[in-house]
């Protein structure tokens with residue numbers, strides 16, 4: 386029987402900025418509500434687990450002490466603004482708000498809790514739905530992210546288990562923070578699929594960002610064309626990731642499952658549907674089973690269509706993790722309540738029907754461009770990884 390832990394406590398919704406900020410924690414509460422309504426969390430094989438806080442030394446394994454101190458000071462005294470800007474604090478993306486240090490270290494602790502439950506064998510898989518803050522840098526907040534829970538989890542896995550970590554990132558934005566924090570480290574293979582930095586924040590994630598020093602070859606980027614749809618996204622993921630896993634032989638997989646590649650997402654230009662996240666999660670589960678004894682840690686991430694997309698996309702991620710086949714139809718009264726709250730039409734099914742959105746007029750051109758990108762990535766990366774694999 387598949388076992389999976391869902392890391393959650395209401396306090397995780399305290400990671401919030403100003404009213405109207407795109408990162409809306411309501412999306413997390415709505416996902417939890419939906420999973421409860423569908424009977425998908427809280428039973429024996431799929432417990433809800435309370436997060437712990439990340440400890441100071443765990444945060445310092447990833448972030449500069451001066452940066453942590455700045456977050457702590459800003460958190461306690463948001464009005465005293467001098468010196469925050471150098472750390473990316475007080476910007477439009479990362480406003481200074483009271484309590485942000487504790488909120489961010491609880492989110493990081495949630496992803497560490499997920500890692501603990503998986504590595505101690507209490508469950509095979511775990512979902513840290515509030516985590517996935519992949520833009521945070523060593524000494525700089527960025528892109529709504531304060532502390533980088535993903536890099537922290539990678540360091541924790543290395544320190545406590547000597548684990549080789551395969552980091553997969555399917556958020557529509559490049560997983561730049563994790564990449565730069567692990568750029569010289571062959572112990573973490575970072576693989577990011579994202580809308581090309583030519584069109585989207587943070588403007589990085591090109592195929593020649595391959596790592597440095599001992600980490601050269603262990604940073605993989607697949608910049609996708611704007612308007613990429615499900616089949617092309619999944620073709621790229623399904624072509625490359627199994628080959629990379631076979632070459633790298635990870636001990637554990639860490640997946641950032643941000644769902645902002647959806648066509649309804651207001652911040653990006655990809656045209657995917659909720660089904661993509663089910664397909665990606667199922668394939669990642671298979672790879673974790675094949676190479677890692679099942680060990681898989683998944684986080685949330687981006688996702689700014691809080692009512693129309695996020696609960697449905699992450700319900701599919703969680704269903705795949707716990708090996709359940711959820712009913713496609715959503716409870717009608719739940720949809721009605723969301724419609725009243727948001728003023729938006731709520732799609733009535735978990736999976737978007739094939740004809741829900743008009744096809745991209747440039748579909749075949751985009752598919753060809755993405756195929757060329759994957760071919761170029763394979764040519765660059767696989768000889769490096771395979772060569773080193775033979776040397777072990």
Ligand SMILES: [Zn+2]
Nearest residue numbers: 556557558687
């Ligand atoms: Zn994103």
